[in-house]
Amino acid sequence: MTASGYDQAARLAATQRVVALVNDKGGVGKTTLAANLAGQVAAAGYRVLLIDLNRQGNLADDLGYRDRAGVDDQGAGLLGALLMGTPLTPVLGVRPNLAVVPGGVRLTDLTPLMVARVQAGGRAAFLALADALVPLTGQYDLIVVDSPPENVMLVDLALAAARWVLMPTRSDSGGLVGMRLVAERFNLAREINPSLGLLGVVLFGTLASARAIHAEVRADVAAAFGGGFDPMLKATIRYSERYAREGRKLGRLAHELEVDAANQPAWWQALRNGDAPGRRLPATVASVSADFRQVAAEVLDALATQEQPA
Template identity: 40%
Template sequence: MTSSVAPWDDSGTVEPAVNWSRLGNVYLFANGKGGVGKTTCSTHGAALLASDGARVLLVDLNGQGNVATMLGFANTEADDKGRNLYSAITAGAALSPVRDVRPGLDVVPGGPYVRRIAPVMAAEMGNTQSAKQVLMSLAMALQEISHRYGVIFIDSPPENQLLLQAALCAARFVVIPMKTDDLSRIGLREVAGDLRAMRELNPYVMLLGCCVFASGISSKKIREEHGKNVAADLGQNEDVMLKAFIRHSEAVGRDVPKFGRLAHELELEVANNPSRSAIRRGKADANAVVSKTSVGVAEDFAELTGEILRRGSQIRAEMIQEGVWP
């Protein structure tokens, strides 16, 4: 009986034939808890990098398919609801990203078909060899197209351990978005445990850092205390926390899926907001008003994305100098 997992080399080795040098540009956004900004941070970061001229791939491993909603192509012909991702991971099909969702930004959509992946993966994990093949399936698929992109961002799902582990096996750098609460720290510890375990298959995956999402501008002391707690959880120094954070804004959180545009795109529309008097006179639609807080939120995402890329580049340079970068 033919296995439904991705094809492997036929040399008889139990190790999947991964070329790790092809996956050095893969960044994974992960946390065991939902609602902490994984999709929002990965989508904004990918789009911002593309707007700066990079060729970027964004992979949505979520069953909700929120990336398509945020980018404004949900329920269109381009939105396959995760069919291609399902075929790539479970049957070895080639990944076929949606091209130029934004100039320079390609997307592998998520959606309901992604929810079917984990049961197939679980059914295939009958022994050590097949388990390795299953967990390396996303890495195998990505390495075939990674040369097309300067950066690859993966948005991982919460509470789906097999898909998270497959993502860890494909990633070089892991970014953990968090809120400043204990539940986010529980999710952090879950990811940290899986990261340690997956190093047996992907020896190059590493924690890049943690970032705070949806925090009040004036909550500096809360973020400082949170950073100390996270460092204690991980047994590391406070450098594990990225300095940039994303401010809390219910208005922007509402506007992004409503308009299918990201914070930096909404920022450009603020100047075109109708006046209050025009709305009162019925000359303009109040639903067309874009929140002015999108300006500050857009700046936050730009700072966070820049810090992520700078830290990744620094680690890469240090490892090349030491001769340990694959």
């Protein structure tokens, strides 16, 4: 054991399936992708843990547990685990096979306290999240960490606890600049977490037909991470403002809205039955759900490939 808690072998065993979603730019789809990736994999029967490192706690909206008693502790449990070493206790029952560690306003104090700890003890302080995961070793098939934008301290916590980085980005300059900043943090994080690797980059909020733009982004991504390989996932997440609004408003993931949309009566049936048609779910949620499904499949395939013996 080290001053920060556990030795490297214990941390590696605990974090072998930890995927951190990171981009220094906000609004590039990190939280939406984290929620839907975790939800799709859990729906397929895998045991999944979703950790929210964001003080805004937007995963609570995506999964519909905002202010729910016994679930939404606003990050208090996570804060205690990181700063005082109390056991990390995931919340069950949000979805079948899906446990969550909520974020929220209680994480506001985490950044200045981490600054003090790093000043006192060096970068090993960032291993706090990895240490908190050690007692959970073997309990989950996949652990997904959603990190906040423009917060170096919390991004470094996520990177120090991750085996893999999955990075959503948009095709605009802001998303790509955020990606380059993460590439710098990525290399720094490997000083204390040498097993950290890049699983892939996901282009978010794009059009499937924009192939020329996709090619340009692919070149930018490869350059940011040193070239030599192509980290872009084949799957892209298409833009759907209606899904973005309806999903968070209803606390439903894309594949859940796909089922809801398929089961809703046709508008003429509602009128014939004397019911008010109300606000209808768009058919486009099926396409967005398919995008997330393809990302989830690629992530699972990549993990399986990486874990095969050399």
